[in-house]
Amino acid sequence: MEEYLVAHAEEAVNIGALAKETGYSFSAIYKGFQQFRGYTPLNFLKRTRLVNLRKRLLEAPPNVTLTKLATDLGFTHLGRLSADYKKQFGELPSDTLRNIRRLQR
Numbered sequence: 707m708e709e710y711l712v713a714h715a716e717e718a719v720n721i722g723a724l725a726k727e728t729g730y731s732f733s734a735i736y737k738g739f740q741q742f743r744g745y746t747p748l749n750f751l752k753r754t755r756l757v758n759l760r761k762r763l764l765e766a767p768p769n770v771t772l773t774k775l776a777t778d779l780g781f782t783h784l785g786r787l788s789a790d791y792k793k794q795f796g797e798l799p800s801d802t803l804r805n806i807r808r809l810q811r
Contacts, residue, residue, distance in 0.1 A: 707735060708750060715754045716779055721747060755779050756794050759787075763802045768810060772803055 710727050711719060721732050724747060728735070739747045762775050773784065776799070781787045791799045 711751050712754055
């Protein structure tokens with residue numbers, strides 16, 4: 707399940723597609739994630755997307771925008787994204803991008 711979510715992290719993934727792909731029911735998927743990971747499949751997907759965003763921010767060319775990178779990865783609510791990113795990495799995504807651009811000069 708995790709491999710599927712990682713492979714499709716940039717797509718609009720839903721649990722129905724995950725259930726169909728894996729052959730497990732929605733409740734089995736949810737319970738399995740809760741039991742073994744302590745969070746939901748959608749939280750796993752969000753964490754995966756956040757890691758992917760951080761990687762892209764650190765490798766970003768000078769002309770790319772945070773909005774472009776975020777929407778390419780499936781983020782639609784930039785305010786929520788910023789809060790989640792800060793919680794996971796200790797800084798705002800805009801700070802990551804600004805800091806990497808300073809180093810590129």
